[in-house]
Amino acid sequence: MTDLMKVTLTQDAPAPHWGTASVTFQNDMAIVHIKAGDVQRQVQQAARKLQSQGVSSVALEGGLWTVDLQWAFAQGFATAKAQPQVQWTGDAASQTILANRLASANFARHLINETPENLSPMVLATQAAEWLSEIGGDKVSYRIIEGEALLEHQWIGIHAVGRGSERPPALLEVDYNPLASDADVAVALVGKGITFDSGGYSIKGSEGMLGMKCDMGGAATVTAALGLAIKSGLNKRVKLFLCCAENLISGHAYKLGDILTYKNGVTVEVVNTDAEGRLVLADGLQAASETGAPLVIDAATLTGAAVMAVGTNYNAIFSPQAEVLALAQEKALAAGERVWPLPLDPWHRDNCPSPYADTANSRAMKGGGAGGASNAAGFLWRFVAPNTNWLHIDLASAFSDSGDALWAAGATTHGVLTIAGLLED
Known part of the structure; x- marks a missing residue:
């Protein structure tokens, strides 16, 4: 230089x-x-x-x-x-740590800041898979389930949210396995990959829609975290699932009043097409649970309610297990990142009632009503296997709309080090 x-x-x-x-x-x-x-x-x-x-x-x-x-x-x-x-x-060791962090953060930052036109669901899935393959070599394998094939695998939510776009939705599954072929999966990661969110028929205003290229921030964050952990010598089997779709309006788009029947039998009434992130994550969490991993971590730019609760310098965290929350706080603190736990009790699963289905995907009021971030986490809990340690990260600090005293406008990558630390634990 x-x-x-x-x-x-x-x-x-x-x-x-x-x-x-x-x-x-x-x-x-x-x-x-x-x-x-x-x-x-x-x-x-x-x-x-x-x-x-x-x-x-x-x-x-x-x-x-x-x-x-x-x-x-x-x-x-x-x-x-x-x-x-x-x-x-x-020293050399310190510089290697920093170089690895920067490479991983730059990958996530590039994805999140990319234009929605350039980053379709399949492009997101493909770039994430290829980047991890470059890092992990033959320890990484992957598959992408695209478009109508999602229905064959019963990934109902990703298909419903993405079917309004001409560019098909996709589920990426990455398997990083440095051990024997039959090794148990230690951790499963799930990322929300909405490459653009118009709100669907619950359409956003222009100001709220402008930054919605960031709505795949969860997918970028978990991918970058896994890549960083691999660079740092991760020696456990990890699976990653990215739930990729564009939430657009067309004659094919899903509608308010639709009822989705998920793979686990849960029925969901759509009362807000702008509460689409939880609908795609429901598929990802079921796929993660099927791996048998004792720890499932999902990350998503999920709710404005989390931003209102913790501001833009913290990420909100949720878990039924106090020890999981404590570990996440420990790893965030060690990495110089900020997380804060918000309430999640069993009754939060029933806080979006529907007269037509087991649950609705939100409440039919602005922002999902009081406790919206916890209610969203409660919805997701329905799709996590019993007895699974689960951490849900609502990425309130993943993107800065206009910049502030800490961050330039755009992607922050805040959360990557926390998740990488959890993987390396």
Whole structure:
């Protein structure tokens, strides 16, 4: 890299003429002044300031840079238009960790920021499968079930949501197995892969629809997490399922009042076609449960209610098992990511009643009514096999509509390290 700006950290206060500035400059050096508290947040904010001033390439220097602080800087320095150009510091092992994180995050960021025209359901499934195959070699196998073939396998939700588009929906199944061919599956991952969400006949307004290329953020996040774990030497069998569809309006689109009968016999009345994510995840969770994996993790940009509850700097987490929530919080904290548990009790499964079916896919009111994120998680719980440890991640922080003090506009990849940590545990 050329024309690098050097960036160093100091615990010293800035000189008086800089006032309370958190970033000062001396010749070709930017100095980030850190103080007690959330240092990673301070560093990420400093990176955003430098990037917004037109700095495009940096070299990190000095003894205060840990792996996590360097990663925080890279997250704040990335934009939708350019990958972060950061020269790492530290020993070879640290630089390998950072390079692997960046490669995985860049893959997810590219997918999430891609235009809906370029990223159809089949393109998403194919790119995810090929990327994981490049990393895992012959330890990775996969299949894609496309279009009408979904009905043959009884994947009713993905087919219903995606049938309104001319571009067919798909279910990607990836098997990463570094062990014997008959090894048990240790973890199953499920990702929501709605490549564009118009809301269907419950159509969104233009402002709400503009950023809906991000609605496959769950698929990108679990794929990137698995890729990162493989790069880090993952030695357990993991299966991944991406539920890919475009939620569009046409003469073939599913409608309000339709009733879907799922593979496990659960009937669902469609009361909101904009609550489509849970309909495709229902298939993915059943497929994950069929593997017999003792731990199932799904990730999805699922509800606006989660954003309202935890804001845009946290991801919301749900699980029937307190120990699963505790482990997710531990892994997020270790990775410098933020998660927060929201309520999930057995009665949440019945919080979307229907007079015509076992359940509705939402409640017929704006945002799904009070407790919408928990009600969505309760709906998903119906499709998880009994006695399975299950973590549902509602990715409130996966995408920044217009950018803020921490993130540039677009994909954040916030959540990738948490899931990778759970896989590596």
